[in-house]
Amino acid sequence: MLSRVNFTLRPGSFHFLTGSSGAGKSSLLRLMYLGLRPSSGTITLFGRDVATLKRAELPALRRQIGVVFQDFRLLDHLSALDNVALPLRMAGAAEAEIREHVVELLDWVGLGEHLDAKPPTLSGGQQQRVAIARSVINRPRLLLADEPTGNVDDTIGMRLLYLFEELNKLGTTVMIATHNEALIGRFPHPRLYLDHGTLTVMPAGMTPSAAPPTPSPALPTSLTASVVGTGWSR
Amino acid sequence: MFRDRLDLPLVEDATGRFMVWIMAVMVYLGIMALAGALVLAGMAERWENGLTGRLTVQISPQPDDLGRGIDTESVAPLVQRTEVALALLRATPGVLRAEAITLAAAHKLLEPWLGSALPDDLPLPALIDVDVGQNTQLEVPALADRLARSVPGARLDNHAAWLDDLRRLARTAQLVALAVVLLVGAAALAAVVFAVRTGLAIHSPVVELLHIMGASDRYVARQFQAHIVGLALRGGAFGLALGLATLALLHRAAGAAGDAATGMLPAMALTPHQWLALGAVPLVAAMLAAVTARWTVLRVLAALP
Numbered sequence: 001m002l003s004r005v006n007f008t009l010r011p012g013s014f015h016f017l018t019g020s021s022g023a024g025k026s027s028l029l030r031l032m033y034l035g036l037r038p039s040s041g042t043i044t045l046f047g048r049d050v051a052t053l054k055r056a057e058l059p060a061l062r063r064q065i066g067v068v069f070q071d072f073r074l075l076d077h078l079s080a081l082d083n084v085a086l087p088l089r090m091a092g093a094a095e096a097e098i099r100e101h102v103v104e105l106l107d108w109v110g111l112g113e114h115l116d117a118k119p120p121t122l123s124g125g126q127q128q129r130v131a132i133a134r135s136v137i138n139r140p141r142l143l144l145a146d147e148p149t150g151n152v153d154d155t156i157g158m159r160l161l162y163l164f165e166e167l168n169k170l171g172t173t174v175m176i177a178t179h180n181e182a183l184i185g186r187f188p189h190p191r192l193y194l195d196h197g198t199l200t201v202m203p204a205g206m207t208p209s210a211a212p213p214t215p216s217p218a219l220p221t222s223l224t225a226s227v228v229g230t231g232w233s234r
Numbered sequence: 235m236f237r238d239r240l241d242l243p244l245v246e247d248a249t250g251r252f253m254v255w256i257m258a259v260m261v262y263l264g265i266m267a268l269a270g271a272l273v274l275a276g277m278a279e280r281w282e283n284g285l286t287g288r289l290t291v292q293i294s295p296q297p298d299d300l301g302r303g304i305d306t307e308s309v310a311p312l313v314q315r316t317e318v319a320l321a322l323l324r325a326t327p328g329v330l331r332a333e334a335i336t337l338a339a340a341h342k343l344l345e346p347w348l349g350s351a352l353p354d355d356l357p358l359p360a361l362i363d364v365d366v367g368q369n370t371q372l373e374v375p376a377l378a379d380r381l382a383r384s385v386p387g388a389r390l391d392n393h394a395a396w397l398d399d400l401r402r403l404a405r406t407a408q409l410v411a412l413a414v415v416l417l418v419g420a421a422a423l424a425a426v427v428f429a430v431r432t433g434l435a436i437h438s439p440v441v442e443l444l445h446i447m448g449a450s451d452r453y454v455a456r457q458f459q460a461h462i463v464g465l466a467l468r469g470g471a472f473g474l475a476l477g478l479a480t481l482a483l484l485h486r487a488a489g490a491a492g493d494a495a496t497g498m499l500p501a502m503a504l505t506p507h508q509w510l511a512l513g514a515v516p517l518v519a520a521m522l523a524a525v526t527a528r529w530t531v532l533r534v535l536a537a538l539p
Contacts (some may be wrong), residue, residue, distance in 0.1 A: 033446055034446075034539065035442075035445075035446050035539065036539060037539045056450075058539075059448045059449060059450040059453075060448065061448075062445075062446065062447065062448035063447070063448030064448075065448075067446055067447070073439070073443050075241060075243070075440060075443075076243075077243040077246070078241070086241060086444075086447060087447055087448065089241075090444070090447065090448055090449045090450070090453055091448075134447075138448075
């Protein structure tokens with residue numbers, strides 16, 4: 001499905017990932033958050049070749065990657081607070097510390113009043129902010145978002161993107177998959193354009209029609225991979 | 235406390251109610267089988283203790299003893315023959331004690347079957363209770379031989395055949411009980427595997443999400459373990475209560491039968507340790523369920539990247 005995909009993300013960079021539906025954006029993200037293994041190629045995360053890691057070492061690596069989904073993927077039976085607390089609990093943090101951090105972060109994304117609200121009682125924008133808070137509570141080094149504005153209106157979408165920029169300024173490497181050209185136009189970030197499984201890197205402001213491929217220098221998070229087939233068997 | 239914030243909404247699953255019932259029934263069956271085995275072992279031990287080290291000499295009445303004398307010269311009366319046998323027994327090395335059972339005592343033994351108004355001319359055999367202790371070097375066949383030659387109608391019974399039957403019965407019953415416990419346990423664990431796999435299938439999106447977020451397999455397994463242990467303990471408590479109630483009922487029934495002076499049913503006595511063992515059945519079941527749940531989750535999750 002993906003082939004000849006070859007790129008490197010500089011630490012602290014901000015990229016959009018674009019391409020038509022079915023171009024393989026989600027598969028590429030899955031490769032990056034280790035939800036999928038490449039059938040060939042090399043994925044290097046934070047300077048480590050993923051293929052050389054034992055399976056037991058992967059959870060710790062995954063915890064350094066925050067993921068935001070188009071459909072939020074919150075746990076409906078848990079409060080906003082407990083949803084955001086999940087990554088900390090997985091990492092074995094103390095309860096007192098967890099509460100302090102989560103309350104602070106939910107306050108920061110403007111949901112300080114909704115700590116105990118269950119996701120179904122929140123609006124789409126609010127749910128996505130809970131999801132973003134959950135993805136960054138662990139201070140991830142890499143934040144991946146798959147169509148994060150797909151289920152909210154443009155005003156909310158803008159606010160979410162400002163949130164991602166804030167996080168990026170704090171040092172998190174960000175990659176956002178989207179096909180919302182209007183939003184991309186307002187933010188001066190380079191984009192990775194995926195077309196028929198092939199990736200092109202374009203500087204900020206350039207659109208796919210006028211796209212000279214840009215070779216990127218080899219830096220910590222890089223991916224040279226191809227994938228045939230997706231999904232895990234149960 | 236942990237239950238309130240299980241990441242997986244397992245508490246809402248229908249499999250939960252089903253697991254409680256399965257566990258209740260399994261623990262109940264396990265307790266009944268175990269109690270049966272323990273009671274049987276106790277009975278067999280008591281019978282054996284009562285009978286080993288004891289011999290019984292039985293001297294059958296001969297035609298003369300019945301007062302229809304045909305050949306009065308040949309055989310001494312039963313009372314005299316009993317005295318001869320007693321003397322012979324008491325003179326035998328290894329015999330600690332030999333006592334004739336009185337006619338009154340013999341009548342009492344027969345009372346449950348024949349009633350209290352026994353006719354005087356009932357041809358009862360004379361019985362001698364012989365105590366030979368535990369580690370006697372006594373040669374039972376030789377003694378039997380001598381008795382039979384010196385005392386017409388005398389027969390020595392060392393209860394060996396009866397004891398062998400008893401031991402075999404007890405052993406077989408215990409094996410059956412063990413097989414029942416094993417089968418019940420296997421069925422309960424199969425139910426746990428089924429419930430856990432169902433839970434994993436129902437909640438696969440959440441399981442996959444947790445996996446992506448960096449949850450270790452053990453973290454996910456702990457959630458299932460906590461859930462299953464909770465269900466198993468609840469079911470187990472129910473099964474234990476039901477089991478103890480049944481045992482109490484049986485105990486009362488056996489006690490009533492024992493009071494009816496038949497002496498046939500020994501009391502269903504269990505030692506405090508044995509009661510503890512029965513009480514531990516739900517705990518052991520919950521522990522096995524936890525281990526099984528963990529193993530099942532880890533096996534399924536191993537398929538994730």
